[in-house]
Amino acid sequence: MIEKQMPYKYKVYEIIKKGIIDGTYQAGVELNERTLSETLGVSRTPIREAIQMLEHDGWVVLETYKGAVIRSFDHKYLSDLMKVRTALEVSAVEDAAKHITEEYLKEIRRLFEVQRQAVEETNVPVYQFIQMDREFHLAIYKLSENKTLISLLDNLNDMICVAGMRALTSDVRRQETLAEHKEVLNALEEGDPQKAIQAMRYHMEKTTENIQQHADISQ
Template sequence: MSEKVDLRIGDREMLHNQVCSVLRRAILKGDFKPGERLVQSELAEQIGVSRMPIREALRTLETDGLVTLEPHKGAVVRSLKKEDIKEIYELRSVLEPLALKKGMGYFSNWDLKTLQSHHEAMKQAKSGEEYVEWNVSFHQLLFSRCQSPRLLSFIESISRGFAQDTPQLIPGQIQKSNKEHESILKAILDDETEKAGEYLKQHIKRTGEELLESLEKRNFI
């Protein structure tokens, strides 16, 4: 395992998604190389948690397609395929705008105010980690009022992983996202359903394209 990697994010007890996020970013940044074995005890010591959240996080990363859990060997970093990432973002760019348009009519005043407060919180975020938390909540609320359980299930199955960590992987992503979020939010507040869906679609497509470019520059794909 690479000695250069510093994964510690604090001595406090961490939530499952925080551990996943730390490991996911390290893999996507190239700190761990394809084919490298991830040792649970070493990761636990580096991050500052017990082995249990590491074990659970590695299972999630296997679902994300970032690691393979091999018998008698443990977790091994997988090679990513460009086609896989392209497919994820193509699907997201169709399904999430569809869910937003289906759910916009069910937004309450509280929902609208919450979207606005999340947007402001992202603009004022003091760290990438803080931004990611607000970004995830903002995007989840965008389609949360959709009344189609199957559609929401499809979105949940493909939206984990890359999506929430792109602000820390793409140069300038936070500034670009804030501007795009503002357009999406304005369209929602103006009750312009088609515009809101189109702005969200372009936001997702642009992010996917720049994520691919970023990973290619790191020779990760």
């Protein structure tokens, strides 16, 4: 049961989206309004509204005779997502390099150090490591001072997290990610937008390759 706080549709939206990310709701599964209503303890109206929001944001698709179905995050769809993410990440880091301050650098260095320690420990759960990764990137987004970019990347990264749950299980990839983040950090420390762009573009290329190699979650 969920707490009955207004507006219900946003609560339902977040619960279903979290379920998609953690695998509770598998690709191809139909979202039944009656079942969800009974499970979550709310009427079918906010369930229907939440499903419409999920469809709008790309989490579900509407199929004839079946209704709302969890989207299959196949290689083509993930590739399309990563192309958009790459463009936004590059834009964010370019602006960040222009706006960098010592205060922000201190925070980004701290986040990098947290991730470095996680790589050394090797037993950090994948979801926790992904959260560390997102915090590093989020610090860069905030430096860009572009609220629209931040909003777009938030939803994109939620989707890509579904693939990342498998793609970042490898200790080797975690080490590579750390090295790539170090290059981004170096560029920010130098306040060099072009170097930051190059470092982030390389990081996104390697991330895309890894997702395509390890994540086939359409089954």
